[in-house]
Amino acid sequence: MLFDLRNVSYRYPDGSFALESVSASIENGDRTVVLGANGSGKSTLLRILDGLLFPTDGEVYFQGSLLSEHSLKSVDSSSTFRQSVGFVFQNADAQLFNATVFEELAFGPVQLGLSKTEVQERVTGILGFLGIGHLSDRPPFRLSGGEKRKVVIASVLTMNPEVLILDEPFLGLDPRSQTWLVNTLKQIQSAGKTTIVATHSLETVPLIADKAIVLGEDHRVLRIGSAADILEDLPLLRSANLIGD
Numbered sequence: 323m324l325f326d327l328r329n330v331s332y333r334y335p336d337g338s339f340a341l342e343s344v345s346a347s348i349e350n351g352d353r354t355v356v357l358g359a360n361g362s363g364k365s366t367l368l369r370i371l372d373g374l375l376f377p378t379d380g381e382v383y384f385q386g387s388l389l390s391e392h393s394l395k396s397v398d399s400s401s402t403f404r405q406s407v408g409f410v411f412q413n414a415d416a417q418l419f420n421a422t423v424f425e426e427l428a429f430g431p432v433q434l435g436l437s438k439t440e441v442q443e444r445v446t447g448i449l450g451f452l453g454i455g456h457l458s459d460r461p462p463f464r465l466s467g468g469e470k471r472k473v474v475i476a477s478v479l480t481m482n483p484e485v486l487i488l489d490e491p492f493l494g495l496d497p498r499s500q501t502w503l504v505n506t507l508k509q510i511q512s513a514g515k516t517t518i519v520a521t522h523s524l525e526t527v528p529l530i531a532d533k534a535i536v537l538g539e540d541h542r543v544l545r546i547g548s549a550a551d552i553l554e555d556l557p558l559l560r561s562a563n564l565i566g567d
């Protein structure tokens with residue numbers, strides 16, 4: 323088992339409840355979506371899976387080991403975990419800080435200690451794979467929202483993570499870019515990687531996921547199951563506030 327969440331609750335320091343007793347598991351190679359209304363806890367759940375936040379109650383295990391502030395302080399387990407799991411934030415600006423797109427993509431591999439040639443090869447490979455070579459010399463902060471999203475995805479992929487977590491990646495993408503993202507995800511998935519995507523975009527769910535975790539507005543799990551079955555369950559979608567009345 324890749325991730326195992328056992329009765330995970332999360333309360334922000336100001337006292338806001340974000341997750342209540344969430345139990346769920348994710349296997350290697352799973353294609354999972356996290357669905358839920360605004361404020362249901364999707365981003366919080368993804369941050370917990372990425373070791374950015376730690377449960378205030380309950381436990382989360384990664385490959386059988388407890389994921390905690392303490393375990394991530396050990397250099398070895400932290401670097402293994404950080405290399406295995408890539409995270410694409412809801413807000414791309416939070417993740418872009420280099421002078422050019424090329425440098426943005428090279429940043430991770432340089433940190434990993436790869437040689438200059440290896441870095442060059444990896445970055446060029448990802449730029450080509452994602453079809454964004456033309457952006458290579460541009461400053462990321464001057465790109466459009468959709469282009470920024472692509473660059474963030476590219477910069478995460480240069481680390482070659484086994485698990486890719488994406489928070490609302492379809493938000494603000496035009497139809498062609500949405501198709502681009504669906505196809506990109508499919509290629510990543512067919513390479514055997516695990517993907518976990520939080521989304522409101524129900525129409526993309528059957529294309530990118532087999533399994534869905536539905537969070538209710540009470541921050542509890544409303545349903546975990548086959549994405550196809552869940553999409554057909556209109557009363558469930560309505561009670562999760564994923565479709566209107």
Ligand SMILES: Nc1ncnc2c1ncn2[C@@H]1O[C@H](COP(=O)(O)OP(=O)(O)OP(=O)(O)O)[C@@H](O)[C@H]1O
Pocket residue numbers: 334335336338339340358359360361362363364365366367
């Ligand atoms: N930094 C924070 N401090 C305090 N409360 C927070 C913080 N971030 C989120 N919350 C609260 O936690 C709950 C869950 O928020 P979260 O961002 O996980 O929801 P979400 O499902 O991702 O929503 P959205 O669809 O709007 O992105 C909400 O009630 C929110 O107000």
Ligand SMILES: [Mg+2]
Pocket residue numbers: 364365366412489490
């Ligand atoms: Mg969110």
